[in-house]
Amino acid sequence: MRRQTTIGCIAYAPQISRTPVHRPLLLLTAAAVLPTPVTAAEWDRYAVPADPGPTRVWRLEERVSDEFRTEFGPTNRLTEIGGKWKNHYIGRWDGPGTTVWRHENVSIDQSKLKIIATRVPGETQSFKNADSTGGPPKEYTLPATRLGCISSLETIEAPVYLEARVKIPNAVLAANVWMLSGDSTQEIDVLESYGGAGDDGRNDWFAQRIHFSHHTFIRAPFQDYQPHDASTWYTRPGLKAGPGGGYWTKQFHRFGVYWRDPTHLEYYLDGELVKVTSGLDDADGIGGIDPPGFTRNEEGVRTGLNKPLHVIINMEAQTWNAVAGRHPTDAEIRSKRDHTYLVDWVRAYKPIEESDTKQ
Structure with a gap:
């Protein structure tokens, strides 16, 4: 049986390694959702597209759901945001490659989470790459890129x-929404995008595509599995670039x-x-969830993606x-505009x- 299906246009790329119940106001699909007793949220315009099952309805998980209406200005301290997030990664890591996650590169402005990219002249970041x-x-030292992360x-x-619902920045950077277990052994990438083409077009291939993937890891010695088949890269026929070489950057997408x-997993x-x-x-x-068996438990059984996961929203170099x-x-x-990632x-x-809702 075919394990993984992609609808749309795909192409090959090099391998890479990283509560109340609720009913939307407009039912765009047949998925059942219950009414909410509170003020309607902006997302109520959009039905949950997935099918909960013939006898089930969708219940909002408020713990990680957010319209970002909390006032939150830039701060250089580790700070909680609205009782749901902190302005950094789940651990002490400062990011991959030339990334330096900074607390102050995260804010909320006009009911949008805002993550920005900045650079300090002369600041560098050293890292190793296989x-x-x-x-x-090999070890590399390149200009550091200061970015933001919430978890x-x-x-x-x-x-x-x-x-x-996000607006991908028109930058040669990754803008992401993902989930990760506390021990960093299981990951689901809701969105991994690559912004704009760059002034010289060097990022054009990646700018046209969205990467949909997941990972299973062994931390020591480090091993990383994710599907590497072409279906993990999604694009649309006839996709046109906007100003500055952006394809997915012109408007908000869900x-x-x-x-x-x-x-x-359904994307x-x-x-x-x-x-x-x-x-x-x-x-x-077509790649599966865990062919190498990195999720094997003490009984030798592959569990798949079975661990509780934190939600992470960030930018990365x-x-x-x-x-x-x-x-x-x-x-x-x-260009501040091109280097600002907005999350509605x-x-x-x-x-x-x-x-269960009628008891």
Whole structure:
């Protein structure tokens, strides 16, 4: 049986490694959702596109759902945001490649989460990257890129639908929404985008595509699995670049994942199902959830993606891109508009039995 399906246009790329119940006001799909007793949220205009099941309805998970109406200005201290987030990564890591996550590069402005990219002249970041010839990792020192990151204080677990409405920055950087376990061994990438083409077009191929993926890890010795088949890269036929070489950067888009169970992921873009990954193993050349068995428990059973996951929203200058010259130039990063990642909202829903809502 085919384990993973992509709807749309795909192309090959190099391998890379990283509560109340609620009913939307406009039912755009057949998925059942219950009414909310509180003031309608902005996301109520959009039905949950995933199917909760024949006897189930969607219940809002308020712990990680946010319209970012809290006042929050830039601060250079580690700070909680609205009782749901902190303005940094889940651990002490400052980011991959030339990334330096800074508390002050996160704020909320006009009900939008704002993550910005900045650079201090002369500041550098050193990092190692695996040698493609199989030799020891090479060390690089490049201009540091200061970026922002928020992570949820609480976790969610399957079954759950997570979706965010975002405006991807027109920058040669990754803008992401993802989920990660506290021990950093299981990851689901709701959105991994690569911004604009760059002034010289060096990032054009990646700017046209959205990367939909997941990871399983062994931390020591470090091993990282994610599907590397072409279906993990999504684009649309006839996609046109806007000013500055951006394709997905011209307007807000919604990116969602229905994490139905430990071996099944459904990816949605603007309410349309664009990819399904199902089953532990590869099939027909399409990547599975955990072919190498990195999720094996003490009994030797592969669990799949079964751990509680934190929600993370950030920007990155990823290692593999930085060493290839795909990170902002000093001239490019001067454009504040191009280097601002906006998040309108993020929402999560759990499917529950409809009978449970009538008790």
